[in-house]
Amino acid sequence: MNKTGSNLNSFKRRTENWNISTSDNDDQQSQLSIAGQFSGSYLSSLEGFNRFNPYLPESTTQGLLECIQEMQTMSCSMSGLNAASLVSLSTSQAIFGCLSMINKYHMRKKRSRNTLLLCADLPQVVEAAVYSNLQVKKISQDQLEQNLDSTVAAIIVDIPNLTADEFVSESTLKLIHEMDIIIYMEGSGQYFYSLKSMPENVSFDLLNLDLGHQCETGSGVYAMLSNDKMKNYLPTPRVQLKENRFSLQTHQQSPFSIGPLNTGVGNIEKILRCYVQLRLKGTHGIQQQAMKAIVAVRYFIKKLADSGNSDACMTTGTSGLCCITINLQVSSKLSLDQGLERYKFQGLYADYVMPDKKGETQFTITLGRLHYLSKTQLDDMIELFIKYL
Amino acid sequence: MLSDTDFDLLCKQCDLEKFNFSQPEEKSVDAELPVLTESELTSLLKKRSAQDSVALNFLAAGRFNNFIPSIIRARKLQSDNCSLKVYESNKATVEDKLKSLTKMPCCAVFNDDLASLLTNLLLDIKRSSVQAGIEVVSKILISATVSPSIRNVLRTQLKYHCIDLVVLDYDKNSGKLSLSQLQQFDTDEILAVVTGWPNYFGLLEDITEISHWAEKKGSQLIALSDPLSLSLIKSPFMISGGKLDYILGDLQAAGFTASQSGASPSFLASTKELSNNLKSAVTTQINFEDLAIIQLSMSVTGLSGLQHSAELSNSTLHKLVEKLTEIDGVEKKFISESLNECVIKIAGLDIEKGLKMLAGHNIVFGYILQNEYPGLTNCLLISCSDLHSNEDLEKLVSKVATMVKNLSTAGCPVKPKFNS
Numbered sequence: 001m002n003k004t005g006s007n008l009n010s011f012k013r014r015t016e017n018w019n020i021s022t023s024d025n026d027d028q029q030s031q032l033s034i035a036g037q038f039s040g041s042y043l044s045s046l047e048g049f050n051r052f053n054p055y056l057p058e059s060t061t062q063g064l065l066e067c068i069q070e071m072q073t074m075s076c077s078m079s080g081l082n083a084a085s086l087v088s089l090s091t092s093q094a095i096f097g098c099l100s101m102i103n104k105y106h107m108r109k110k111r112s113r114n115t116l117l118l119c120a121d122l123p124q125v126v127e128a129a130v131y132s133n134l135q136v137k138k139i140s141q142d143q144l145e146q147n148l149d150s151t152v153a154a155i156i157v158d159i160p161n162l163t164a165d166e167f168v169s170e171s172t173l174k175l176i177h178e179m180d181i182i183i184y185m186e187g188s189g190q191y192f193y194s195l196k197s198m199p200e201n202v203s204f205d206l207l208n209l210d211l212g213h214q215c216e217t218g219s220g221v222y223a224m225l226s227n228d229k230m231k232n233y234l235p236t237p238r239v240q241l242k243e244n245r246f247s248l249q250t251h252q253q254s255p256f257s258i259g260p261l262n263t264g265v266g267n268i269e270k271i272l273r274c275y276v277q278l279r280l281k282g283t284h285g286i287q288q289q290a291m292k293a294i295v296a297v298r299y300f301i302k303k304l305a306d307s308g309n310s311d312a313c314m315t316t317g318t319s320g321l322c323c324i325t326i327n328l329q330v331s332s333k334l335s336l337d338q339g340l341e342r343y344k345f346q347g348l349y350a351d352y353v354m355p356d357k358k359g360e361t362q363f364t365i366t367l368g369r370l371h372y373l374s375k376t377q378l379d380d381m382i383e384l385f386i387k388y389l
Numbered sequence: 390m391l392s393d394t395d396f397d398l399l400c401k402q403c404d405l406e407k408f409n410f411s412q413p414e415e416k417s418v419d420a421e422l423p424v425l426t427e428s429e430l431t432s433l434l435k436k437r438s439a440q441d442s443v444a445l446n447f448l449a450a451g452r453f454n455n456f457i458p459s460i461i462r463a464r465k466l467q468s469d470n471c472s473l474k475v476y477e478s479n480k481a482t483v484e485d486k487l488k489s490l491t492k493m494p495c496c497a498v499f500n501d502d503l504a505s506l507l508t509n510l511l512l513d514i515k516r517s518s519v520q521a522g523i524e525v526v527s528k529i530l531i532s533a534t535v536s537p538s539i540r541n542v543l544r545t546q547l548k549y550h551c552i553d554l555v556v557l558d559y560d561k562n563s564g565k566l567s568l569s570q571l572q573q574f575d576t577d578e579i580l581a582v583v584t585g586w587p588n589y590f591g592l593l594e595d596i597t598e599i600s601h602w603a604e605k606k607g608s609q610l611i612a613l614s615d616p617l618s619l620s621l622i623k624s625p626f627m628i629s630g631g632k633l634d635y636i637l638g639d640l641q642a643a644g645f646t647a648s649q650s651g652a653s654p655s656f657l658a659s660t661k662e663l664s665n666n667l668k669s670a671v672t673t674q675i676n677f678e679d680l681a682i683i684q685l686s687m688s689v690t691g692l693s694g695l696q697h698s699a700e701l702s703n704s705t706l707h708k709l710v711e712k713l714t715e716i717d718g719v720e721k722k723f724i725s726e727s728l729n730e731c732v733i734k735i736a737g738l739d740i741e742k743g744l745k746m747l748a749g750h751n752i753v754f755g756y757i758l759q760n761e762y763p764g765l766t767n768c769l770l771i772s773c774s775d776l777h778s779n780e781d782l783e784k785l786v787s788k789v790a791t792m793v794k795n796l797s798t799a800g801c802p803v804k805p806k807f808n809s
Binding site: 039041043045046047048049050051052053054055056057059060061062063064066067070073074088089090091092093096103119132187220235251258259260261262263264266267268269270272276279280281282285290291292295296298299301345352371372373374378 | 390391392395396398400402403405422423424425426427430431432433435436437438439440441442443446448449450452454462465473500501502503504505512536537538540542544545546548549639645646647648649650651652653664672673743744748753756
């Protein structure tokens with residue numbers, strides 16, 4: 001055996017001798033993202049998982065519950081918060097869940113608070129607030145301090161300004177904490193990013209993390225995350241580990257919870273697709289990918305602006321997506337579409353919103369996953385758009 | 390993929406130089422859950438999935454374990470986008486087929502799950518009454534025979550809308566919503582009545598009587614159903630003589646696995662065009678991937694295929710129940726002629742202990758109803774699908790017979806059915 005082993009060693013090629021460019025690692029990452037989507041579809045439909053029924057005895061669902069518990073843990077790790085509940089819902093329903101937690105928190109403290117200070121452009125929050133009996137007051141972050149009063153239930157922020165040194169001033173933050181106002185970060189439809197790039201003094205009580213978007217499965221899976229203050233209010237069921245057994249914590253076992261938002265534990269297939277991406281890339285890999293997405297979009301917009309097309313392209317916050325408004329005849333639109341095909345093959349996401357009325361030529365393209373392209377490809381694609389704008 | 394070098398370059402050009410992620414942060418959680426290669430992850434998930442595999446499962450509780458054609462399974466592995474034209478065409482095809490099943494003139498499919506869609510519909514009905522200047526009534530009657538999990542989600546979602554959700558008790562003998570429960574409510578105070586078609590026990594409610602009552606009181610009548618049941622039994626809209634206002638249903642049976650039930654897309658059929666508010670602001674448009682699966686399922690299987698699957702499940706269930714009731718102590722509690730789920734009772738033994746004993750043989754027999762329905766002691770909700778074979782039934786019956794014998798002779802004797 002030893003002899004064979006030493007023979008093998010003499011033939012073994014040393015990896016440092018590969019002598020290829022650094023982009024090998026990048027190619028691998030790119031393929032990993034696409035491979036993750038294929039393996040996610042395959043692995044989430046394994047027989048033992050797709051027969052899951054929340055009414056089954058827990059002894060027959062330990063494998064799946066372990067996956068969900070790990071996802072809860074990884075979501076906490078990504079966000080810096082310490083309790084999570086997974087739901088598979090539409091964005092509005094997930095936001096409604098967070099607003100219900102805010103309502104219940106103050107109701108338990110016997111406070112009549114129904115104002116939400118919204119420091120972001122989030123129309124879905126405005127819609128969901130109507131369904132939660134809460135009043136939205138839209139303000140800029142600079143106006144925060146002057147709007148803090150005893151009716152304020154929560155402050156809702158989008159992802160903060162990346163270039164700011166601090167989220168709000170120390171004195172404002174102190175006041176928010178003293179008044180027991182909840183800080184809720186709505187991450188729906190947006191890329192989350194490394195805590196390292198967060199402004200220094202940011203501290204959230206509640207976060208709605210769009211895991212489907214984050215893991216690039218687009219599946220409508222959300223992790224509702226909270227700190228200790230809010231964790232008892234998270235929706236049920238949550239997976240818990242007790243005495244080496246995984247179990248579903250029900251509404252009866254958590255009296256302060258807002259209750260279930262899904263029948264059962266949500267869409268298992270979609271949840272598992274996110275799990276596959278999380279395990280293949282790790283939380284750090286997901287954060288790296290998110291930051292690349294944000295920067296790629298910013299670069300794209302900047303280049304279009306530099307070429308005199310600043311009005312045509314926009315993005316909100318750090319969404320990793322951008323919308324481009326184009327005015328083209330149908331024949332030219334087809335050739336633009338053909339031009340984009342090769343980038344779509346690399347993983348680029350492109351979705352068209354066509355004009356409402358006949359005869360109109362202006363349409364919008366939403367682009368995402370620009371980070372799947374190399375800089376050269378990105379520059380080529382920018383050239384393509386400049387040609388049509 | 391954007392390389393790290395290119396990323397740094399782009400950051401500089403966009404004035405975002407503080408972005409630096411080359412060193413992972415120290416996170417104990419990541420250390421506990423290491424990044425896996427695809428082969429490692431495949432092994433792990435195969436192991437966990439095998440751990441969760443149940444050899445014989447007769448528990449459904451509204452979640453169908455029916456056969457899914459391989460073409461639909463294969464379609465799920467693809468994630469290609471489609472044009473708006475194809476999307477609209479798929480949507481129209483699916484909605485037409487659902488109109489044909491429900492016999493209702495209007496129908497729409499949504500991304501929202503059944504419970505969320507029901508919440509949105511109830512809120513829309515309330516909003517419409519307010520707009521029409523009708524005195525605000527906020528009582529919604531829901532039958533206890535509607536799935537408890539749907540009722541629980543409704544309770545969460547309707548909490549802040551000043552809507553009083555009243556659960557109507559069922560008749561202990563028939564397992565259906567009794568009219569006397571409805572009759573205790575006065576005129577004009579009820580916004581809507583919600584019932585199941587079939588109900589949670591697999592029975593058909595007296596929809597004609599309920600619809601007469603609802604019409605007289607001016608309340609909306611909503612039936613919760615699904616395509617599989619509707620392929621076999623008549624639409625409640627027809628039975629009610631056109632007096633039913635809405636049918637809502639989970640589309641799980643149209644190409645989704647049991648694990649997606651309750652979170653799969655749903656449909657809403659109605660007598661009149663849906664309000665714009667319900668169509669756009671509150672609900673979510675179905676995504677193209679799920680729509681393609683439903684469309685494919687309804688085309689490949691077809692409505693006749695759905696019917697065949699439902700018939701097979703139903704006949705298998707009846708065969709099973711006949712065999713089970715030959716065992717001393719096992720009796721039918723609630724069973725309908727035409728559906729794939731029913732309630733049986735096993736008297737004179739500790740049912741939880743019995744199920745654990747069967748679980749030892751990797752058999753899940755059914756769902757104990759006692760916790761949610763205290764009147765149904767020792768009752769089990771059981772179901773059959775088109776995947777159960779005669780051998781499966783034989784195996785279950787033999788194990789149940791042994792279980793009953795062992796448990797009932799251990800201190801809880803049951804009265805024998807036959808004197809031998």
